[in-house]
Amino acid sequence: MIDYEWLYILTGGFFVVWALLSARDGKWGNAGFWGLLAASFLFGTHLSDFANGVLVLAMVAIAGFGLLKRSDPPTTSPEEREAFSEKLGNRLFLPALIVPMTAVAGTLLYNYTPFGETGLFAERRETLILFGIGVLVAIAVAMVWLNPPLLAPAEEGRRLLDSIGWAGILPQMLAALGAVFALAGVGDIIGGIAGEVIPRGSVFLTVVVFALGMALFTMIMGNAFAAFPVMAAAIGIPLLVEDYGGNPAVIGAVGMLAGFCGTLMTPMAANFNIVPAALLELKDQNGVIRQQIGTAIPLWLCNVAIIYVGAFLLWN
């Protein structure tokens, strides 16, 4: 049975190559950073929690001292790319579609045909594993079709990886922060505060505080999943559902979506907001957030209205 461990070894292998190429390029900070990440993927399962923690601190030290640099391995010039684009035409899109298609079609096949009964993949792990398989297939197809130098995929990948830099592991690091917050009971403290500031008796104001709590706590944690259980336990269920008799389905579903509005407005949601700014090489790290605020705020107001109307006016 294929589980995540296989995927971690594959990913670790990619990062080993990137670390070696960085070292050959004389970029020791990059070599150390990606080398440590490779070690985390390859050996993390077998290391003690403390050793994994020290590994994380070492990576953060490298990034914190500004030792991660951009790299520019040899690639084609804009003119050459223009010429290739004309020669190769729209077929160029096909290898790019192999990865999402493998992941989606594979997941559907695995879940809705007897193929799933083979037990080939670990439970609920099939999509990401198929994504990894898709990547390997796409690289193979592109290598055979385009016949680039052997190291080209590794070097082109390194060019993009180094343009993302430390932001590449920020989402994983924030997930780790979330775990420490949970251990320290931060959610319960915030839930307690939110529960206390509620003005008693006003359904509408309670809806507003619930939706605001979802958005703000999501902005702090970078993730509505961390906010939801806390706000539901502090306000959603005891006050909105039990005291005021609201419709639980509306309160749950739309409350989560109010949290998603917070996701649009926070650098803590790194993989949606900071990573794309790095990927698109924007000068403003918060450029994506700036474009999202104007959508998030009116949409949050809509969510408040939907909860109020759907869970109370229509329901009762």
Add this chain to the structure above:
Amino acid sequence: MNYWPLLGIAIVVIGFALRFNPLLVVVGAALATGVLAGLDLVAVVEALGKAFNDNRYISVTWIILPVIGLLERYGLQQRARAVIANLRGATMGKLLTVYLLFRQFTAAIGMKDIGGHPQAVRPLVAPMAEAAAEMSHGTLAEEDREKVLAMSAATDNVGLFFGEDIFFAIASILLIQGVFESYGYPLTPLQLSVWAIPTAICAFLIHGWRIRALDRRLGRAAR
């Protein structure tokens, strides 16, 4: 109650505002929060290491980079621009609105892996949006060019977030269901996912309007 762990949140907010390296900020906040909650430093480092290790799957997605880089080497971004340049009447507004709808719809039927920033926005959507904006408004000032690229990334996010919850077998729906069930309110995923539809419609109208507004603003600046 011990409110000191909240200082960790303050560290995050201030650290991001002062633009310290975010990895330093996050680890600093984690260590501070743990210690202020009364844990010893070794236990906090262990918790951090365990959680980082358990969440490795998040960073697996970077293995897509060689595919995208390789195709960019052979002109993928240029091809994306050329496709738009050959479309009569393509504007940035229409293009991103269609992408928004496409992203919401595919996410709503469970295909949230179609699209995404490394695999779709950087190589395809952003260059297409830029090409379309240049067709209508001429060469863009650097500041406007950044706005178009950022709006492309924003459109992917909005489409994904406010489409995916319509699909009933998604993690957030299951989480809502789990939380309510633990308090004695059994709900079916379908009961929850239908209530994602009104917000999805609002998201399409609001963000679609904002895409058009950006397109119009670019036009005014060019004249």
